[in-house]
């Protein structure tokens with residue numbers, strides 16, 4: 339019997355191995371160094387290419403290091419001069435246009451310095467973010483999750499940028515695909531955190547090798563930035579055979595599906611969140627009002643909260659797995675909505691209140707954590723309870739139907755990939771909202 343080593347590779351195997359081999363040779367040639375303890379693979383990973391540990395890896399090990407010259411961005415692309423000259427006409431809200439044009443040039447140029455890297459990119463027709471689903475499918479599977487609205491906003495912004503950027507003026511005659519936003523780009527954090535708010539963000543860039551890593555919330559590696567190079571470093575012990583995971587940021591499942599087309603299976607995403615529309619808390623208060631005078635008072639309170647920019651028409655309160663993350667806004671909202679007429683009048687005259695901010699901050703966080711909720715006043719709990727119920731009603735399926743689907747492995751396996759991913763997103767959010775509902779139930 340022929341051993342694996344002697345058996346000629348099938349066409350299919352060659353299709354996978356050749357581009358990978360070329361990429362690794364290219365890495366060598368550009369001094370992108372890969373530790374002997376890891377390898378790239380399409381087997382044993384969660385999705386297509388990924389990185390595996392070939393042996394046990396200790397914390398702090400440099401898995402690979404990428405010289406800065408290898409990064410692909412507007413200042414390293416072959417067309418950098420044209421991009422620099424056309425800088426003004428390529429300005430846009432997203433800040434993505436120069437990188438996209440540089441990428442389009444490199445991607446379509448047979449002599450590109452980055453050819454072996456770009457050859458590993460997936461076929462764009464296989465991208466399956468909700469943006470590429472039909473509107474009906476998005477509404478059917480993702481209603482309530484916030485994704486259909488986010489996609490609508492994206493499509494509008496992309497179309498506006500496409501229409502407004504004068505690409506021809508900048509010597510480019512290229513088609514500008516609507517889906518280009520969805521490459522995994524990296525944005526180096528600005529250096530001085532104190533100045534972060536005043537400083538322009540760094541332009542996005544492509545980082546070969548780093549973008550071969552998949553993401554999980556409980557990741558085991560991190561990208562570090564140094565003046566000479568970028569390094570992927572293990573942040574805990576990694577067992578032989580384990581996949582090496584980077585982080586794409588602290589992402590809830592709806593964000594992962596929206597931006598990258600996947601969701602972590604419920605309940606593994608420790609960064610998962612559920613949103614409650616700010617207006618739901620107001621609606622809950624109006625529903626609970628006993629008289630017209632009470633309702634009128636609520637209208638005044640809500641206007642004041644809007645004026646103070648504590649709440650907004652499209653704003654949301656965000657709940658994570660351990661409680662409210664936007665606690666300061668929610669605390670103020672509940673406090674104002676539940677004020678007596680007299681206290682509200684005083685509050686309005688003072689244009690808000692002044693309190694010892696640091697103490698207040700801790701108090702608010704504690705009160706609105708899932709551990710602290712039971713200690714809230716009955717009135718506050720009632721509003722939160724009703725707002726969670728209103729939000730749960732807005733999903734396409736009820737909680738019980740989704741729970742049954744998730745618990746039945748057979749039924750789960752029969753779902754399409756889109757249905758399954760949508761279910762993990764929906765149910766993750768619903769379970770957070772249900773917890774909120776239970777903890778604020780009338781005792």
Ligand SMILES: C[S@@+](CC[C@H](N)C(=O)[O-])C[C@H]1O[C@@H](n2cnc3c(N)ncnc32)[C@H](O)[C@@H]1O
Nearest residue numbers: 384385386387522549550551552553554598600
């Ligand atoms: C930067 S790429 C990572 C490399 C990718 N696996 C490949 O073969 O090109 C990001 C894409 O990988 C996939 N991905 C990353 N992490 C994943 C995960 N935990 N589960 C499923 N798919 C994942 C998604 O398709 C995502 O859009």
